[in-house]
Amino acid sequence: MKRINIADVAQKAGVSPTAVSFAFNKPEQLSRETVSRIRMIAVEMGYMPNPMARALIAQRSGIIGVLLPQPLSTVLANPYFHTFLQGISSMCDEQALSLMTLSPMNGSLDQAIARSPVDGYIIVGYNEAHHEVSLLRKRGIQYVLVDGDATRAPSVNIDDESGAYEAAKYLIQKGHRDILILMLDTAFGHADEQVHGVAMRRMHGYRRAYDEAGVAWRHEWVRPSVSSMLGGEQNFDAAYEQGLRPTALLGAADAIAIGAIQAAIRRGLRVPQDLEVIGYDDSLLANLIQPRLSTVHQPIFEKGRVALELLIGEWEAAAERITDVRAKQVRLPTHLVLRGTTT
Amino acid sequence: MKRINIADVAQKAGVSPTAVSFAFNKPEQLSRETVSRIRMIAVEMGYMPNPMARALIAQRSGIIGVLLPQPLSTVLANPYFHTFLQGISSMCDEQALSLMTLSPMNGSLDQAIARSPVDGYIIVGYNEAHHEVSLLRKRGIQYVLVDGDATRAPSVNIDDESGAYEAAKYLIQKGHRDILILMLDTAFGHADEQVHGVAMRRMHGYRRAYDEAGVAWRHEWVRPSVSSMLGGEQNFDAAYEQGLRPTALLGAADAIAIGAIQAAIRRGLRVPQDLEVIGYDDSLLANLIQPRLSTVHQPIFEKGRVALELLIGEWEAAAERITDVRAKQVRLPTHLVLRGTTT
DNA sequence: TGCCTTTAGTAAACCAATTTAGTAAATCGG
DNA sequence: CCGATTTACTAAATTGGTTTACTAAAGGCA
Incomplete structure (x- = not known):
């Protein structure tokens, strides 16, 4: 079953391939009857110009x-x-x-x-x-x-930095000092990857709030996590098993925060009474979970x-x-x- | 800034375009030095074969x-x-x-x-x-x-039909008789659209459970809804305002069911105590909401x-x-x- | 030295369209 | 009735590659 091309249509219509092209793209170049005859035959044969050839010559594919x-x-x-x-x-x-x-x-x-x-x-x-x-x-x-x-x-x-800054500042102002930060792992650049600006800027924002408030930045409270619910769950569990007992949590992505919340609830913590959480992104998920997630909105x-x-x-x-x-x-x-x- | 093509590379390398093509696709046709020289020059010039031309001749684009x-x-x-x-x-x-x-x-x-x-x-x-x-x-x-x-x-x-059948049968067996069914609107085919098989099969499944149990099928309890949370909300509200007081709900899509649940909760109903709900699809959303949605799983x-x-x-x-x-x-x-x- | 094979490369055809330049025939004005 | 223009259409070039068929030179062997 061969795909028919412009030449097949031209032959059947008894005209040149050029005429077939004109019938579709520049009908004013042909007589009215010829145009309609060619179009009829084209439809009948199920002809449609080859998109690759078209894109090649037009130098654009859309x-x-x-x-x-x-x-x-x-x-x-x-x-x-x-x-x-x-x-x-x-x-x-x-x-x-x-x-x-x-x-x-x-x-x-x-x-x-x-x-x-x-x-x-x-x-x-x-x-x-x-x-x-x-x-x-x-x-x-x-x-x-x-x-x-x-x-x-x-x-x-x-504005990654200032969003993160606001989130951290809010928790610090409420008196929290034991804040677990689940950071994007891309902030810690692997050998073969570049350090990722987004992650760095969010980290800097958190950090600035700490510095301005005179709160010590403790590295063991900052953990890299893959950006998924599973990552959030695993990292919260790991932190807890290391003996950390956070009263608040900053998730550098909503998915991380939501995963962490589920791990926290599983351990009997109440959110937000025992653990206040702020995510990042304001993805649709943030509004669907119960309780609804506080987060940094980005458009x-x-x-x-x-x-x-x-x-x-x-x-x-x-x-x-x-x-x-x-x-x-x-x-x-x-x-x-x-x-x-x-x- | 013109995009460079195979001829540009060929000229700079002092060979024919054929040789450049061979250097990439059939290197065994050329001497080792020529291949590496052409490849060097190609990389240097930032050459890459035009995907449209390639797709045109290969008759496939991948x-x-x-x-x-x-x-x-x-x-x-x-x-x-x-x-x-x-x-x-x-x-x-x-x-x-x-x-x-x-x-x-x-x-x-x-x-x-x-x-x-x-x-x-x-x-x-x-x-x-x-x-x-x-x-x-x-x-x-x-x-x-x-x-x-x-x-x-x-x-x-x-197997749309049997999934729907099971869902309806479950609710009927539990004694429910006032079941609100929020159906896909595509089951009711608009003038310009074909009636959609999926929607029809799900409806038939529900219907079969009714018939087998000898429960009357009441048309005012079956409403078409667009397949979204908003659609579910609006249709639940509309049904309620018509005076319907369902004790159970069948949603022909999870999104519909979830929207309806939110509308129900807003009216002070408790799910599942006052309203039992079964959705359809088992999308990821079904597991994220609280309480988690009972639904018909499809792979x-x-x-x-x-x-x-x-x-x-x-x-x-x-x-x-x-x-x-x-x-x-x-x-x-x-x-x-x-x-x-x-x- | 002459014949055959291998090596390394090129010219030309091809994919399926669009577009430019060009050609007959018909029409028109003077 | 003749040159100019318009009409309706076509041949050929173009897009950027790949592939087939071919050629020239080098190498192998008797």
Whole structure:
């Protein structure tokens, strides 16, 4: 079963392939009857122009790629990304763009990038200095960084530091001194990974509140956790078994905080009476659990929209050959939202 | 800033474009030094073969398209799809495939299909008879239907009917007679849409339990709801204001059931003491709310995996020109899971 | 030295469209 | 009635690669 092409239609209609192309793209170049005859035959034969050939010649596919730091199956387990992707896709719908998610293929982004027919990238969680990112720059492909450090490339970030600062300050002001901090593990950079700006900034925010209040920063009360409910559970348990007895908890992501709460409840603690908890992100999950999670709100949905807006701006700048414009660095605000896990 | 192509690299290396292609794809055709020289220059220039050209000639892009019934931003609000997409993407990761989501573009799937360079489709929530689906068949593009009725095309469904039957039977056996049923609105087919098989089968399952127990089926106790928490809330409220006082509730989707529970709690009802609730799907949400939702479990993750497996099977069959093999119709089992919203 | 094989590379065809330049035939004005 | 323009259509170039068929030079062997 061979897929029919423009030549097949042309032959059946007794015209040249050019005429078939015109019938769809420039009907005014042909007589009215010829156009309708060609279209009739095309529909009848089930013809549709080959998207690859079309994208090749048009030098654009109408697809944007979202470069993710983890396999898609992992990302989809994270409510933060649900909202973020919703933001991007709401903009996609408006702009008639398609969305393609790209994850590292057996560890490397290179392969994923190499075979993706996309017009530009939204890159999540990588810094400008990252190898694959600089390759894209070299190749002249437009991209926008999200949650990654950049100076030359356009980027969207949030005010991680001040959100964290507010959260820690709130707990300290309420008199808590034994605060367990479950930090993103990316703040502690493994050998092969770059230290991640987001995690660092959140840590600095917590730290600043401690310093300003004159509270000692104790390293054994700060634990790295993977950003998932399971990570939060395991780290709370581990801290408890080390003999720590926190009266409050700062989770650098909602999922971590929620996991920790479940571990705490399992140990008979009452939230918030025995343990006050503040998460980070204000993902949808925060509002679904009981008691509802106090957390640092960030505009996740808007972040996705803004990222795509910037990317579209890059295309326009490239089309008009504006290269000296300073890349836009957007920083969205954060704020503390107090709900049921604080008193 | 022009994107460099194979000819640029060839020129700089003083060889033909063919040699550059060989350096990457068939290095044994060239001398060792030439290969390494070309590769050096390619890296230096930041060259990477154009994915569209590559896909055009290879007649495959390594991308699979997931055709969704709603805009992506709507789909991502639904926990059912999170798990489903996770299932597909776990398989994608293994097979080194990329995943692209496709939603109707201003109402029409046609456009979305026309510009998508994909090797095959997983089509969610459409029947075989649907116009766009039959177009794909005509064009010889492989696809698999999920949650849609099919006889000729391969499909993945679940045992909607018996899951619903079990749920309704359980509540009836416990003595409930005033059961509010919040049905999927797709069971009541609008003018421009086809009646949706999933919704119909679930309704028939509920109905069969009523009939077998000799309980009267009262239409005013069955309400169509959109598949979201908001839909569940609004419909519970509406039913209550009509004077209905249910002692139990069947939600044809978890989101509906959860929304209804929140509306019920707001009215001072205790769940499960005053209102027993059984949802449908067993999405992750069901385990996160308090009390944990009793529901009909379906293997959502596996459904995604199986769908992609079938699609890969289609490719293989097409490659071997096997056309007379009967298309595989997979039906996965469902079962009732009792948690905290039933006594 | 002559013939055959291997090696290393290139020219040209091809994938499936779009677009530019060009060509007949028909129409029009003077 | 003749040159100019319009109409309706086509041939050929282009997009950026891959692949097949071919060629020239080098090496092997009698």
